Amino acid sequence: LLRPTEPVAGGSDASSGRALVVHPFLKRRAGALPARAPEARLEEAVGLAAAIRLEIAASALAPLAAPRPATLIGQGKVAELKALVAERAIELTVVDGTLTPVQQRNLEKELACKVLDRTGLILEIFGARARTREGRLQVELARLDYQKGRLVRSWTHLERQRGGSGKLGGPGETQLESDRRALGERILRLKKQLAEVQRTRALHRAERRKAPHPVVALVGYTNAGKSTLFNRLTGGRVFAADLLFATLDPTMRGLDLPSGRRIILSDTVGFISDLPHELVAAFRATLEEVLEAALIVHVRDVSHPDSAAQDEDVHRVLGEIGIGDRAAERMLVAANKIDRLDAAAREDWRRRAERDPAVVPVSALGGDGMAELLAAIDARLGGARRLVEVTLAAADGATLAWLYRHGEVVARDSVEGGRIALKVGLDPADLGRLEKRLGAGALGAR
Ligand SMILES: Nc1nc2c(ncn2[C@@H]2O[C@H](COP(=O)(O)OP(=O)(O)O)[C@@H](O)[C@H]2O)c(=O)[nH]1
Numbered sequence: 001l002l003r004p005t006e007p008v009a010g011g012s013d014a015s016s017g018r019a020l021v022v023h024p025f026l027k028r029r030a031g032a033l034p035a036r037a038p039e040a041r042l043e044e045a046v047g048l049a050a051a052i053r054l055e056i057a058a059s060a061l062a063p064l065a066a067p068r069p070a071t072l073i074g075q076g077k078v079a080e081l082k083a084l085v086a087e088r089a090i091e092l093t094v095v096d097g098t099l100t101p102v103q104q105r106n107l108e109k110e111l112a113c114k115v116l117d118r119t120g121l122i123l124e125i126f127g128a129r130a131r132t133r134e135g136r137l138q139v140e141l142a143r144l145d146y147q148k149g150r151l152v153r154s155w156t157h158l159e160r161q162r163g164g165s166g167k168l169g170g171p172g173e174t175q176l177e178s179d180r181r182a183l184g185e186r187i188l189r190l191k192k193q194l195a196e197v198q199r200t201r202a203l204h205r206a207e208r209r210k211a212p213h214p215v216v217a218l219v220g221y222t223n224a225g226k227s228t229l230f231n232r233l234t235g236g237r238v239f240a241a242d243l244l245f246a247t248l249d250p251t252m253r254g255l256d257l258p259s260g261r262r263i264i265l266s267d268t269v270g271f272i273s274d275l276p277h278e279l280v281a282a283f284r285a286t287l288e289e290v291l292e293a294a295l296i297v298h299v300r301d302v303s304h305p306d307s308a309a310q311d312e313d314v315h316r317v318l319g320e321i322g323i324g325d326r327a328a329e330r331m332l333v334a335a336n337k338i339d340r341l342d343a344a345a346r347e348d349w350r351r352r353a354e355r356d357p358a359v360v361p362v363s364a365l366g367g368d369g370m371a372e373l374l375a376a377i378d379a380r381l382g383g384a385r386r387l388v389e390v391t392l393a394a395a396d397g398a399t400l401a402w403l404y405r406h407g408e409v410v411a412r413d414s415v416e417g418g419r420i421a422l423k424v425g426l427d428p429a430d431l432g433r434l435e436k437r438l439g440a441g442a443l444g445a446r
């Protein structure tokens with residue numbers, strides 16, 4: 001059952017370490033395609049690192065003439081970073097690129113701190129965010145796959161998992177071979193479990209639909225402002241990206257709309273540019289909850305230079321996971337960061353919003369457009385829905401089932417005489433049907 005989680009009390013703003021974020025990029029690109037601006041990529045990487053609660057003590061661009069086999073990054077730059085690591089007491093360096101296991105090890109030695117590459121970082125985020133069983137299995141599978149190439153480093157981890165049962169591998173088998181075999185077996189087991197979960201997914205979905213309130217999911221690219229919007233709309237008890245861990249667990253929270261309708265707002269894992277292909281399945285699984293949402297709010301950073309391409313990506317992926325065709329009626333666009341636009345561009349968005357009620361220009365940071373956005377969500381969900389009190393005989397299972405099917409049961413109590421008192425949100429048409437069913441006067445409106 002889906003229920004809003006409260007922020008973990010205490011320590012929720014504690015940092016998981018001081019970090020340096022480095023974005024390496026090739027100075028001369030071979031292809032004809034213009035590369036995305038390295039500065040924007042670095043900004044995204046910083047946003048991702050903040051999502052696993054790292055305190056970003058420094059960030060740097062590392063232009064490469066050619067990748068250096070031993071460390072990816074050139075010698076001069078490594079020396080520069082090493083000084084930075086020492087000076088700022090940095091515990092972890094995030095390299096926003098793909099490192100081979102050897103490069104990772106070499107960098108750790110040279111910089112004298114832990115090193116995480118882009119895939120490792122994204123796996124951390126997904127791991128912390130996966131909510132469904134399928135999501136968790138997908139992330140675990142991707143993680144083991146990633147570890148296969150890094151077996152030497154994960155030796156202790158495997159050792160722990162194997163427990164005391166021993167007896168893996170016959171005589172003469174080296175530690176590495178048996179580790180590899182254990183890992184292979186674990187991957188196979190996970191794949192079987194995953195297939196099973198996917199087979200019964202429809203079933204789970206039916207269960208989850210019993211959520212007491214409609215879920216409104218925020219989707220969009222990393223750094224679009226989802227968490228900022230989430231916090232602003234829900235009262236700001238959790239902090240945004242700069243305050244770490246914001247997008248980790250307490251990502252669902254109840255919210256009352258102007259009409260009195262209660263929704264659950266869900267802050268999802270963001271889209272990430274150039275997602276490593278081995279992580280695509282895991283990312284999709286984290287989007288699975290979006291499938292169940294009554295409404296999707298696509299948060300766009302309309303001030304971003306890649307805004308249009310990002311918009312296309314989001315539509316394509318949502319289409320691929322099966323909500324493309326229903327997207328139009330289930331989607332609102334929060335055109336965010338309008339405070340960063342010039343007056344002409346802001347006016348463009350305002351006019352566009354006038355023509356299209358599915359578009360709401362907002363500034364999550366400044367607070368502009370919040371009332372309009374809430375009203376749009378309300379309207380999309382059928383703002384006319386009313387909350388009524390119904391008392392039923394406990395034996396009237398048919399009406400009870402009808403109420404759960406057609407309405408939102410927000411409270412349920414046993415009262416005297418073996419009766420059940422319910423508070424139910426119903427659309428006007430269903431309210432009429434219920435009155436017919438029970439006879440006028442059976443309902444107490446509020
Ligand atoms: N100027 C401006 N910055 C914003 C706005 N909304 C969010 N931001 C900033 O954009 C960055 C990313 O925001 P965040 O909510 O973490 O994005 P998320 O990755 O989509 O959750 C943060 O530095 C925010 O302060 C906005 O409306 N205007």
Ligand SMILES: [Mg+2]
Nearest residue numbers: 226227241247
């Ligand atoms: Mg976020």
